[in-house]
Amino acid sequence: xxxxxxxxxxxxxxxxxxxxxxxxxxxxxxxxxxxxxxxxxxxxxxxxxxxxxxxxxxxxxxxxxxxxxxxxxxxxxxxxxxxxxxxxxxxxxxxxxxxxxxxxxxxxxxxxxxxxxxxxxxxxxxxxxxxxxxxxxxxxxxxxxxxxxxxxxx
Numbered sequence: 001x002x003x004x005x006x007x008x009x010x011x012x013x014x015x016x017x018x019x020x021x022x023x024x025x026x027x028x029x030x031x032x033x034x035x036x037x038x039x040x041x042x043x044x045x046x047x048x049x050x051x052x053x054x055x056x057x058x059x060x061x062x063x064x065x066x067x068x069x070x071x072x073x074x075x076x077x078x079x080x081x082x083x084x085x086x087x088x089x090x091x092x093x094x095x096x097x098x099x100x101x102x103x104x105x106x107x108x109x110x111x112x113x114x115x116x117x118x119x120x121x122x123x124x125x126x127x128x129x130x131x132x133x134x135x136x137x138x139x140x141x142x143x144x145x146x147x148x149x150x151x152x153x154x
Contacts (some may be wrong), residue, residue: 005092006110012096016044016128017103027114037087043116045124052151059105066102086142093135100128 027033027044034041049056073091082088104111113124 005088005095008089008092009096009099012093012101012128012131014102016097016100016131017046017112019127020100022111023114032116039117039119040146041116041118042114043124045113045116046108046110048111049123051089051131059109061080062105063102066098066105069098070102071136084142084146086138090135090142092130095135096112097128097131097135100126104128 009122023042023044023137030044032041032043049058054137055061073095076082079093101111104109111126111128111131113126115126115130116122
């Protein structure tokens with residue numbers, strides 16, 4: 001299973017970096033592009049912090065945390081070879097997203113954000129952030145339901 005895990009991470013990382021490359025080559029020249037005016041825009045933003053812009057300019061903190069978590073997850077995947085597809089998929093999404101933002105921090109010193117939901121005044125985010133959030137939700141669901149199944153069997 002670990003082969004699929006690493007290929008999945010690489011594919012997600014590539015997708016994230018391609019979207020950011022497109023943004024860097026198009027959106028930096030304009031303020032914003034309204035896809036649905038007042039609702040959803042593409043807006044170039046340099047995020048030097050974490051989610052919602054917290055902990056600004058702490059690049060090395062995020063680099064160390066990402067490396068530590070990546071090593072822990074890879075160790076877990078290799079040692080235990082989990083069979084559950086939801087667990088594997090959630091960890092792949094989490095790691096693909098984390099590494100997408102990691103690459104930005106290492107090579108740019110900031111994370112490229114561009115997805116701008118203005119209708120709800122949500123902070124600007126990127127594809128890697130989507131992977132992390134979806135992966136975290138799936139992992140939480142897996143953990144909750146796997147515990148429920150264990151209790152049901154007892």
